[in-house]
Amino acid sequence: MNRHRLCVGLAVVALAGSAALATGPANQRVPWNPGGLNSTLDSVVHIRNAITPGGFRIGSGSVVCKKIVGGDMWVGVLTANHVARNGGRRNNQINFGDSTGGYAGTFGFNSGVAGSSTWQIQYPDNRIDMSYIAVNLGPNVAGAAQTLFNNLNPLSYMAFPTAGGMLDPDGVEITQVGYGLNGSWNGTNTAMVTSTPTFDGNKRFQNNSLLAATRDIDPNGTTGADTYDYNAVQFTMQAPAAAGFLRYEGISYGGDSGSPYLVSSMVSDTTDWNVGNNNFELFTDTIIAVHTLGDSNSTAGGNTPLGAYGAGVPLTAAHVAWLDRMCMIVPAPGGTLLFVGAGLFAARRRRG
Secondary structure, X not given: OOOEOOOOOOOOOOOOOOOOOOOOOHHHEOOOOOOOOOHHHHHEEXXXXXXXXXXXXXXXEEEEEEEEEOOEEEEEEEEOHHHHHHHHOOOOEEEEOOOOOOXXXXXXXXXXXXXXXXXXXXXXXXXXXXXXXXXXXEEOOOOHHHHHHHHOOOOOXXXXXXEOOEEOOOOEEEEEEEOOOOEEEOOOOOEEEXXXXXXXXXXXXXXXXXXXXXXXXXXXXXXXXXXXXXXXXXXXXXXXXXXXXXXHEOOOOOOOOOOEEEEEEEEOOOHHHOOOOOOOOEEEEEEEEEEEEEOOOOOOOOEEEOOOEEEEEEOOHHHHHHHHHHOOEEEOHHHOEEEOOHHHEEEOEOOO
């Protein structure tokens, strides 16, 4: 398999330090860092459902646009449909930041923020495990919510590469960032050992290389007409490389559903993250797929062997056009939709 990257002129730097771990270990934590290096990753958010006050952590998502409409601040979040749907409920809680430093902002279901709410739009084809959530952060007035909104730098997005009209993922290198469970490599780098299976409210990353696309019927889907059925892009967990990008190889866990696969703006300077480790090498921008499933072992102390997989929904040209439309509308009273003028919102679509 030939590895390649969907970016131009990005330096590859071999780094010193401990071996790569998974999306869960503390040494690959991505902290809240407004105004700092690589702050686009602040746009990866934590999504909870609306089963009980305070919610329950169920997944991750990405802010892809923001706008001010009618005096309210809105952001658009891309995630997996099974995360947004959460058992048929359509009210979600969106959390910015992490629990280590205290969440920088919590909006939507029972958040306590006046005027905040969430409104889910499902992708029209219910076979695709992908959704967009419009999130109202409340009135555009001075305060913590306005500061958060002003500092947000939405992630860009683009269509997945194709060859001859078919998806062409073979060897594309990605960074996945999410709020899932955690684990660490065993002493011989032959398995990932799951930590205590509780969500600690922190986001982490893992790097990987994609395989050929295969048709996938997603077990996250329900039975009958709502079963997901799409061409997924997949990665498998291999032993971490000695240096470079795949030194930080890992695997996804429960809670990473909805997280982005990023392919652009590689960095190797994360000194201001202050997580007690050397610099990391990872991508920090441009979504080409949304994570939906995997087969890692979520039992405390359980081993996930080499060859375990994760997979996601690739963004096609049709999905990109749909996201462009979603970023141009907001819900209005009575369930109607309002289209927003192009000059009133900020989206970061990257032209492929």
